[in-house]
Amino acid sequence: MSISLAPPHVSEQTFTGLRCKECGHMYELGPRHVCEDVCFGPLEVVYDYDRIRSRVSRATIEAGPTSIWRYRDFLPVAEEPIDVGTGFTPLLRAKRLGRALGLNNLHVKNDGVNMPTLSFKDRVVSVALSRARELGFTTVSCASTGNLANSTAAIAAHAGLDCCVFIPSDLESGKILGTLVYNPILMAVKGNYDQVNRLCSEVANTYGWGFVNINLRPYYSEGSKTLAYEVIEQLGWQLPNHIVAPLASGSLFTKIRKGFQEFVQVGLVDDKPVRFSGAQAEGCSPIAQAFQEGRDFIKPVKPQTIAKSIAIGNPADGPYAIDIANRTGGNIAAVSDEEIVEGIKLLAETEGIFTETAGGTTVAVLKKLAEQGRIQPDELTVVYITGNGLKTTEAVASSIGQPFTIEPQLASFHTAWEQAQASHPHLT
C-alpha cells in the first residue's frame, strides 16, 4: 500500500536583508527600523524574487490557507507563523454605492471584518508578532491610535507573549475596552498619538521589547501588502485601475503599491497602471495639505478630528505617499468630520457595511473625487475599508435614527408604522 504524503514545507527563507529606502545601505535581519549607520531613513525588507518566482504560482497560492499566510513567501517570517485566520476578507462588488456615486465598477475591500480584531491591523500584527517570536522577544508593545493596540493585545494573548501597549488617553471607549479584554498592560498617555509614539521610541531605547511599529516596523509594515495580493486574486488575477485608501502614517498606501508591483515582478499578474488616491480628515491632513500645495515635505499638524484612528500629525511615510499619488495620477483629498459621518452612513445604507471613522473618511473622499470627475465612471476602482464601526459608535450615535418604542399590541405597531412611512416615503 502506498501512502501519499504532502511534501514537507521548504523552509528556505525568501527574505534576505534590510535596506535603507533612502540611501540603499544594507543591514542584517535584526530588530532595527532606521538606517542607523548613515541617514536614519526607514529600512525595508529585501527579498530574493528569483527564489519566490521559482516557488509560487497562482495554483500554489490558491491551494494555501484562507488567510494572509497563503502569501507566506512574500512575508518576512522564517518559522511557523502565528495564524489566527487573519486576512482573506471579502471584496464586494458595490453596485448600490457605485450607483449613488456614478461609478459603474466599484468594489469594497472590507477589512472591517478582519480577524481577530476587525481591522487591517491584524495583518501587520500577525506578521510582526510572528517575527518578534523568532527574534526572541517575550514582551511586545506598540504605540497605537486604537486598532493596533486591539490587535497587538489579542494576537499576543493567542501567542502567549507578554504585552504592554500605549494609546492616547482620549480614545473611543470601544477601542479601550477592545484592548483591555485581552488583559495586557495598557498605558493611556495624556497626549496625542505623536506624543505617544515619541514616548514609545524613548521606552524602546532602554527596554528590550519588540515594538511592532518601532524596532519591528520593517517586518510589521510588510503585512499590509496582503491587502494588495488579495485584491488581485479576488478580482480574478488582475490589477484594479484605481484604489482609494485612508492615509495615516502613509505606510499602508506604500505597501499596497509594493504588493501590486511584487505580483507583477514575479509574473503572477499582468502589469497595468494603477492610480492611487488617499483620504485624510481635514482635522489631521498634513499629507493632503502638502499634496494640494505641491510640496514634497510634510509640515506636522496637531490633530483635531473624530477620525482618531488615522490622526497622525507627523506621518513618517507621508512623503512617499505624496510621491505615489503624483506618479500614478491619483489624488489626496481631505474631508470634514460631518462628511466623515455621512460617509459612514452612506456605506452602511448602500452596502450593509458599518465602518469606523477611517472608513467614513475614505468613502467621503471617494464621493468627493467621484463628484469632481477625478475617478472615471468605468474605472475598476477598489476602496479600502480598514476598520469596523462598532468600535467608534460615539461618532455616529447622534446622527442616526431612533427606534420606535411601542407596546406589544397591533394598534401600537400600526400607529408607529404610519409615522415611519411619513418619514420614509419609499415604504409601502
Next chain:
Amino acid sequence: MSVQVLIPTPLQVHTDNQASVSVEASSVGELIQALETSFPGVRGRLRDEKGNLRRFLNYYVNSEDIRFLDNEATPLKAGDEVSIVPAVAGG
C-alpha cells in the same frame, strides 16, 4: 545652561552607550554643536552633507516638536529636556 538630551539607541554608540546626556546649550543648534564637542563625530549623524538637520530625525523640546517652535533656533533654558527620535510609522 545645562539641558538633558535623550539619545536614541542607534546614536548611543557615539555617546558611550548613554541613553541620556547633559550638555550646555541655549538653542537646539548650539546643542548639536555641544554634542559634537563632547562626542566627536556625532554631528555628521545629526546633519546631512549640506548641514541641514536630517529629515528622518525629529527633535522635541519638553515634548514639543521643534517644527512647532522655532526649529534650530528654538531657545533652551536650564532644566529643559531635548529628545532626539528617529521617525516611526504607526497607527
